[in-house]
Amino acid sequence: MNIHHDTTLGFIAQFSTDFNGDLNAVKTAGFRTTGPPQWFWYTSKLVALNKLRENKPVSGLTISEEAYTAYMRLSEIEARNAEARKLFAPIKEKQAKAKKERKKQELKDRTYTTIVIPEKPGQDYDHIGAEDLPPIPPRENAYVPPPPPTTVCFMCLQPTYFYELADLCLWCEKTT
Numbered sequence: 753m754n755i756h757h758d759t760t761l762g763f764i765a766q767f768s769t770d771f772n773g774d775l776n777a778v779k780t781a782g783f784r785t786t787g788p789p790q791w792f793w794y795t796s797k798l799v800a801l802n803k804l805r806e807n808k809p810v811s812g813l814t815i816s817e818e819a820y821t822a823y824m825r826l827s828e829i830e831a832r833n834a835e836a837r838k839l840f841a842p843i844k845e846k847q848a849k850a851k852k853e854r855k856k857q858e859l860k861d862r863t864y865t866t867i868v869i870p871e872k873p874g875q876d877y878d879h880i881g882a883e884d885l886p887p888i889p890p891r892e893n894a895y896v897p898p899p900p901p902t903t904v905c906f907m908c909l910q911p912t913y914f915y916e917l918a919d920l921c922l923w924c925e926k927t928t
């Protein structure tokens with residue numbers, strides 16, 4: 753297989769007589785095809801070219817001088833980009849973290865601290881509906897159930913509650 757270079761498609765694979773072997777190799781490397789009628793297999797990506805280098809077709813791999821120059825240029829650019837990405841990574845991480853914190857704070861402010869009632873300008877008979885309001889924190893139930901009674905009515909032996917006499921239930925009190 754030979755690789756040559758073209759300004760529109762990038763790197764194009766020229767197959768040898770071992771069609772199937774070459775086809776498998778470019779497919780594995782991640783080349784794309786123009787489809788019919790020409791069925792050029794091409795790539796503009798360094799990754800695909802390097803994969804093809806690592807997994808050379810059985811027919812062998814040659815590269816035209818022009819394609820080699822383009823490949824070297826691409827390698828340099830990629831190396832520079834990788835260097836820039838490495839330098840930028842901590843900054844990016846910091847920014848992402850700050851953004852996350854900000855979002856979290858915003859949500860907290862909106863939900864728990866301030867309820868902003870939005871205006872509906874330009875509407876004469878506007879009214880605010882539930883859909884205009886931010887969610888509010890869930891209501892907390894302040895009711896604490898009293899402990900179950902421990903006292904018992906001496907007549908019916910049912911438990912007596914705080915609004916009854918300790919040893920005589922209301923029923924027995926009123927009916928006897």
Ligand SMILES: [Zn+2]
Pocket residue numbers: 905906907908909910920921922923924925
């Ligand atoms: Zn009773």
